[in-house]
């Protein structure tokens with residue numbers, strides 16, 4: 001099946017069927033998952049590790065995450081024996097702030113570029129399949145998301161970007177979490193619905209827009225899901 005056929009055929013399949021179709025018969029999966037340890041990522045990781053127990057779990061360690069996020073990441077890594085890949089930016093926070101000041105206040109796009117996008121671009125190079133926890137419902141910027149997309153990285157390399165939960169609702173995510181007894185980031189209990197770096201994450205004013213608490217509403221995407229070119 002060519003990439004284009006696969007994109008269309010798998011769109012109607014459930015999350016597990018998408019995973020099985022893409023991973024079946026591959027001794028070396030060539031797969032990774034980007035994981036910020038939000039609920040959607042944990043669901044995809046739960047499904048994925050049943051099939052590829054040592055799947056590389058790419059965590060973009062900006063240095064600005066909540067302490068609870070680091071604690072949860074470390075606990076899940078230990079309990080699930082995850083193959084965690086802690087993806088670091090080239091500069092430490094101290095180096096970046098002494099050179100550019102507090103970028104997340106004045107130039108969040110540059111801060112995200114340095115601390116998330118560029119490190120991720122480099123980290124994705126070895127892989128053929130990139131799993132994500134993206135859902136269409138999360139944001140207007142994600143409403144056209146397909147479960148399987150072919151993307152080209154700035155280097156020219158192409159890979160499949162796979163979002164098995166693309167058509168899931170928020171309620172389905174939590175139903176799955178409850179059904180499987182999965183623990184979650186404690187910030188959800190305080191009213192956060194989308195959780196990233198602490199300085200750029202607030203409780204959303206608009207419950208209908210779960211990402212409205214990110215970047216004080218100045219932007220909706222950090223750039224890690226917009227830097228690559230969708231080719232199919």
Ligand code: SF4
Pocket residue numbers: 062064103104107108109111112113115116196197198199200222
């Ligand atoms: S989310 Fe905020 S702190 Fe994190 S990398 Fe982007 S601008 Fe910087």
